[in-house]
Amino acid sequence: MPNVLIAGAGHGGLVAAILLAKQGYTVKLYEKRKREALGYDWHDAVPRRLFENAGLPEPPEGMFLPADRMAYYSPAKQIKLYPDVEPTFCMIDRKELMAYLLSLAEESGVQLLFEREILSAVVDGGRVTGLRVRSGDDTQIVNGDLVVDAAGMDSPVRRSLPARFGIDRELRGGDIFYTWRGYFDKTADEFSDPPYIVYFFHNGVPGMDWMITGEDFMDVLVGGFGGLSKAQVEASLNDFHKEYPYMGDRLLRGGHFARIPLRGHAPVFVADGYAAVGDSAFMTEPLSGSGIGLSMSAGKRLADAVLEAQGDTSVETLWRYNRDRIRKGAECGYFDLLLKNFLSALKPADVDFFFEKHIMTAKEMGERGGYSLPEILEKANILKKPGLMPALSSTAARIAMLGRVKSALPEEYDRKSVAAWKTLYHKVFR
Template sequence: MKKIICAGAGHGGLTAAFLLAGSGYDVTVIEAKKRSELGHDWHDCVWLPEFERLGLRADDPGYVMPFFHYTYHNPAQTAAFTVTSNDISNLRMADRRYLLDILIDKCKKCGVKFEFGKKITGAIVEDNRVAGVHTAKKEYRADLVIDAAGIDSPVRKTLPEISGIQREISQDKIIWTYRAYFENKFNKPAPESQNIYFFHCGNPGMDWIITERDFVDVLVGSFVPITDEIIDSALEDFRRIYSHTGERILRGGTVNKIPIGKAIPKFVWNGYAAVGDSCSMAEPMSGSGINRALTAGSILAETVMNTGDEDLSVENLWRYEYDYLKKTGENSYSDAILREFLSGLSPEDLDYFFEHRLLTEKELGSGGVSFSSPAEFFQKAAAFLPKSRLLPGITRALLKLRTAEAVKSALPREYSQNAYAYWLKLYNRL
């Protein structure tokens, strides 16, 4: 029986874990935190059909709230619009700990073993493959290590160069977030919108404030490492605009990182496969981080099962990466290109885009990430923009969109070093 270690109780790892254990694999999850400390202390957006597809029910009204449309505000707060065209009927704000409870219960029912409170320090690499992981005290050996340890995974970071896997997620592909629920001083009922502010208080990034009856959900998102000053100025401004935002923190109050770039180019090697944030699968603000991880975990489990008695080599595990990128990559490259362009704009540029309706509900169609037509947006921006200094950036983005088409078609179905090297060259141009 093949032995699988899941490094970290990330969502994709847990999904692969229960599917594989349910098919007879020997699966152990090694998680740094204690069971009681696991998961973020707030609600996040999830797409229910992906849970249902995996036979998971995540609709307990005690833990799941409706999702409302976003209203976007420009840096000068002179223009705002609400995106109502996107279909939100299957989106919910779900308690993060509740979601992990569901996944862990399922794992336990399928025979997955758990070791909580064990911090992995790195990968064991032998004979040109990952042979397990180690903590400060112990080695854990396996035929496959599923890396579900998030953005700072110690497994990914200790892989050898020969694996071809990018060990660091670059700083400009990260958004730092502070998130807390504050008391709602006046118990005002929830307005049917979630407010998102770009360059709030002059800080490069995006913040949100969502009013619920019992609390006010504040997220401060920064493209540069977040400081107390950034958090304090955002809170002060929100309290000025939304006077019901109290001082007392009810939940959360922590700083975390979210990967905002496209997935790292290679996330499989001999005896190794990464899922979720450990290989940068999330698309911020789209409610995709959790769902993408679930999707990846299920594709990985299927790949492993289809491999049968054969070695879990890079050639065999490549099928997982191929299927994942085919399933999710069609729009995500162009979305990432538009996101990158927008995140490089100055506050004045963004004001211009909002006030002249170059950036509208149409572009921010589905939660600010699944843009309806990036190419159309760039053409419109190029045609109406008097600021010619932005034209080189727009031209670069349009070229990248064209490259994205080539990247999609060049993705090799079977892994070979040459075919991968050719694809990588294109992928790196995005």
């Protein structure tokens, strides 16, 4: 049975660890932080079928909380859109989720090693053979037949891979969503309608903020596409204080900066003896930045691919996992990705125009599948706003190439055809 090393306690890595350990594989997980420090100190939106999709037992009763009704606010705060959101999403406390996954991993026999910092991958003869790990003043090399990279968007494992593996090692600035998030107290028993409001280009800053009024807290996210300064966070908080006089000053949870990869999956995220999962392979939804559900179902697909191949961890086996996740992306993320590229070219006044002229309506802002980018583009084209034409035509050209990206995805791994397909993928999405 192969030895599996999991780099970082990312969600997808934990799922793969649990499923492989259950089948008798020796699995060791190296995590740089202390156990109790894992998981963000807030609630996140996840699919209701999170555990079922990951092949894991359902969590204890009460872990899922209902998602709040929501609306999108135009930058000038003149128009609110109420998307038709089906109840397929719910909220989960990230710390509770992490504690549950860690307990399942322990029950399955995964060896959890905390306060072990991974420095890099160990590569030998074109194959990833292990990890360089630091514990206190000690650095050692640990060997394995498969390294599952679940160390997040800044993974030192991915970054240390040789260029010839063809794996994108870095994110571009425009592919990152910069956030600050914190829960404040409430000074009166008041609620907004709806409780969850998303603000586009809040205070004119390219980005997206939200305010969720809970029973006894105000959950604030401030987000910028090109970066986020303390001053921008202050400005957003000041505006929220004005708009919600019952928002207190006392910080209850969170209260720190964090980043999210806001782009489509990396086109290639496997090599001989190596597979990335979750944020380390940029597996988030390109518009919302949600990555927990995608990461956990990817962890299951990865474990399935290894088990189906009876422990073979060659790039040919792991490519089946890579290929299937990209196909999944084709179902759910391609339009989001193109829409993201389009939106990033807009100014606040353009977004207001889209709201005012009913180009962006509650339908387009609805749950995944509600977007109909060609329709949006057609409507915008009819109205002929000259300033939007370059972004419109570039997006239309990319849409025309989408079919080729889907059909050219190699079924089996072959270095040359994968490299050619990757070039095409980048042409459409970069």
